[in-house]
Amino acid sequence: MKPLHHPRAEDLSIYAVLHALAEPARMTIVRRLVEADGKPCGTFGINLSKSTLSAHFKVLREAGIIRQEVAAGNSRVNTLRREELDARFPGLLDSIVHAVEQSEPALPPV
Amino acid sequence: MKPLHHPRAEDLSIYAVLHALAEPARMTIVRRLVEADGKPCGTFGINLSKSTLSAHFKVLREAGIIRQEVAAGNSRVNTLRREELDARFPGLLDSIVHAVEQSEPALPPV
Numbered sequence: 001m002k003p004l005h006h007p008r009a010e011d012l013s014i015y016a017v018l019h020a021l022a023e024p025a026r027m028t029i030v031r032r033l034v035e036a037d038g039k040p041c042g043t044f045g046i047n048l049s050k051s052t053l054s055a056h057f058k059v060l061r062e063a064g065i066i067r068q069e070v071a072a073g074n075s076r077v078n079t080l081r082r083e084e085l086d087a088r089f090p091g092l093l094d095s096i097v098h099a100v101e102q103s104e105p106a107l108p109p110v
Numbered sequence: 111m112k113p114l115h116h117p118r119a120e121d122l123s124i125y126a127v128l129h130a131l132a133e134p135a136r137m138t139i140v141r142r143l144v145e146a147d148g149k150p151c152g153t154f155g156i157n158l159s160k161s162t163l164s165a166h167f168k169v170l171r172e173a174g175i176i177r178q179e180v181a182a183g184n185s186r187v188n189t190l191r192r193e194e195l196d197a198r199f200p201g202l203l204d205s206i207v208h209a210v211e212q213s214e215p216a217l218p219p220v
Contacts, residue, residue, distance in 0.1 A: 099124045
């Protein structure tokens, strides 16, 4: 199976990153990965169809926020590209996640 | 003339703020206001039609990022709602503007 495309850290666009994070389901995915990194797509506790969820993962991957690797049984394991993001845009991810956590309730356990 | 609608600081949505900033012309407007606050719409040095530019100002206003006040001759003067934004989402605006400044050339003088 062809590996999925991931942009290089130096090619990340601040606009693509902001756009990707400007959506509640995608933000929930990121918050879940901040809690516990390396999660298969089906384990995020988000009540959306598989295809909608896949589209959200793809937006995050193409913005360079997450890495998706194909694991056993063709499932995809998602990790946050935190070091690369922090190196490219210092403090950005933390301040956004912090702003969300201040204005929304904590995520329920999954 | 009816004053323009501005959301209350406590009603600002992090998603609306991120969406508003995820667009280069709107980000340029914000960067210009960081440089020199209180500017009429026609003074931002952005090469877009008046109607397109108006739409961008509206997105920023409705997200709570800028305040628009009607001045002499029906022009609109724009100010950044920095204190309210910083109180609601500490560090957010600075980290986003900083990320943009690191990845893009400085704005030319207007």
